[in-house]
């Protein structure tokens with residue numbers, strides 16, 4: 001099912017993100033972990049993609065499996081860093097053949113194995129969005145950054161660039177993780193002010209291990225509020241306590257978003273079904289209210 005239909009028809013959506021294995025050897029165990037998340041029947045699931053195409057087959061296989069085995073709509077990510085028009089055309093043909101209906105169109109970041117300045121027909125995700133729209137038949141989403149993308153000169157410029165991506169045919173946006181909802185509300189205000197009218201879906205990352213904090217900051221440059229740092233300082237060395245605290249912090253963010261009228265939420269639960277289940281259990285009565 002196309003995600004624009006899901007988003008339009010459902011009053012509340014909770015979606016989960018999973019990632020594919022990096023190697024063939026890990027395929028079965030990683031697929032099973034993704035299936036354990038799918039068995040919780042979220043409203044849809046997204047499957048990430050190794051920039052440069054390193055996991056393309058696995059991304060497709062997992063997206064296809066989730067749809068077929070669990071009837072959960074999926075969105076497959078696709079990056080264009082180092083890609084040519086021909087390689088993207090081939091990828092889109094494969095995606096169509098695999099029954100993929102939704103694509104999160106991304107630029108991606110040059111992986112270490114790729115040459116420094118690879119020949120490419122693509123410089124920005126907006127160009128990939130254009131190609132996918134020309135190809136036809138897919139619902140296309142894109143990424144956005146409430147705290148600004150690290151390459152952008154400033155947040156204003158970043159939002160102007162985001163508008164180009166939406167004008168190219170991007171039908172909804174999913175945000176980078178953030179840990180202070182005020183950052184999201186502020187971004188939403190500025191995006192709407194810039195004329196971006198498509199649904200903007202907040203991405204919530206439940207941090208359930210102390211080591212994830214460093215990675216999250218390194219990956220996204222996101223601001224960690226003192227309230228959350230205190231939680232990690234206090235519970236970080238107790239695995240079970242940190243998991244519970246991280247799930248509750250993420251749930252609290254989600255409840256605040258819902259209370260502010262944001263009804264489509266994406267959760268970076270990655271391949272952790274316990275975390276995904278924890279979030280859904282915490283929201284069980286609230287979900288019934290919609």
Ligand SMILES: Cc1cc2nc3c(=O)[nH]c(=O)nc-3n(C[C@H](O)[C@H](O)[C@H](O)COP(=O)(O)OP(=O)(O)OC[C@H]3O[C@@H](n4cnc5c(N)ncnc54)[C@H](O)[C@@H]3O)c2cc1C
Nearest residue numbers: 048049051077106107108124125143149151152158161176
């Ligand atoms: C929800 C989400 C999912 C993700 N999934 C994956 C994944 O599966 N695999 C993966 O490898 N990575 C993934 N990423 C990471 C993403 O690939 C990186 O953040 C990458 O650096 C930017 O990708 P983008 O699609 O946002 O790029 P773009 O939208 O192209 O933006 C990149 C930068 O270029 C600037 N820019 C855009 N257009 C123009 C223009 N016309 N002129 C000048 N500047 C411009 C923007 O302001 C920004 O600074 C994801 C990120 C998010 C938020």
